[in-house]
Amino acid sequence: MGGKPKLYYFDGRGKMEPIRWLLAAAGVEFDEEFLETREQYEKLLQDGDLLFQQVPMVEIDGMKMVQSRAILRYIAAKYNLYGKDLKEQALIDMYVEGTTDLMGLILMYPFLSSEDKKKQLATFVEKATKRYFPVYEKVLKDHGQDFLVGNQFSWADIHLLEAILMVEEKACDTLSEFPHLQAFKAKISNIPTIKKFLEPGSQRKPVPDDRYVETVRRVFQAYHDVKAT
Numbered sequence: 771m772g773g774k775p776k777l778y779y780f781d782g783r784g785k786m787e788p789i790r791w792l793l794a795a796a797g798v799e800f801d802e803e804f805l806e807t808r809e810q811y812e813k814l815l816q817d818g819d820l821l822f823q824q825v826p827m828v829e830i831d832g833m834k835m836v837q838s839r840a841i842l843r844y845i846a847a848k849y850n851l852y853g854k855d856l857k858e859q860a861l862i863d864m865y866v867e868g869t870t871d872l873m874g875l876i877l878m879y880p881f882l883s884s885e886d887k888k889k890q891l892a893t894f895v896e897k898a899t900k901r902y903f904p905v906y907e908k909v910l911k912d913h914g915q916d917f918l919v920g921n922q923f924s925w926a927d928i929h930l931l932e933a934i935l936m937v938e939e940k941a942c943d944t945l946s947e948f949p950h951l952q953a954f955k956a957k958i959s960n961i962p963t964i965k966k967f968l969e970p971g972s973q974r975k976p977v978p979d980d981r982y983v984e985t986v987r988r989v990f991q992a993y994h995d996v997k998a999t
């Protein structure tokens with residue numbers, strides 16, 4: 771059962787990055803195997819390690835887990851980041867699904883043409899500031915607590931901070947109209963495990979670059995155009 775979790779994915783953000791964030795926030799060390807070649811991916815397929823032929827895959831507690839949401843829920847529950855009862859879990863799920871939808875708008879961004887990139891970026895920033903951030907701002911304002919759910923640090927807080935930083939990378943002044951989110955960002959960024967993850971040299975991945983895009987295309991080349999992020 772013991773041992774560090776091992777993460778199988780590209781050396782980039784994509785669908786693995788929220789899992790890295792969650793493990794890091796929980797203070798859990800993890801190992802990573804980066805997919806660089808088609809052969810590595812085929813070996814995982816041949817060994818029957820990828821239930822739906824997809825990554826992310828995480829080896830944890832004797833399981834080979836796939837499906838990023840299932841992996842995230844397992845880690846959140848295991849490390850007490852998933853609320854104290856079913857209602858808190860439901861709220862955490864709702865908030866996390868919201869931030870997942872928001873971040874989903876930027877997931878395919880590196881793979882788009884420059885014209886589509888412009889459009890997608892505008893949609894992303896518009897949705898962040900008009901649809902998603904106002905919701906979290908209001909939640910924090912209404913209950914007056916530091917954390918989104920149950921006055922306790924949870925997966926929802928970690929996911930929201932990841933989303934905020936992603937939006938700020940694209941449009942740095944997006945929080946200017948959201949004072950509670952500004953305070954939230956400062957507070958959550960200062961939690962020791964998160965602070966460490968935000969420092970250079972951590973396992974947090976940078977904004978996807980051309981090399982990342984090429985690697986993903988190379989690994990999935992034979993079967994897919996680019997059904998990946």
Ligand SMILES: N[C@@H](CCC(=O)N[C@@H](CS)C(=O)NCC(=O)O)C(=O)O
Nearest residue numbers: 785824825826837838839997998999
């Ligand atoms: N629902 C899955 C989707 C996983 C997924 O789309 N993975 C991509 C890489 S990010 C992949 O493996 N694509 C290859 C394929 O779908 O055949 C999850 O959330 O883990």
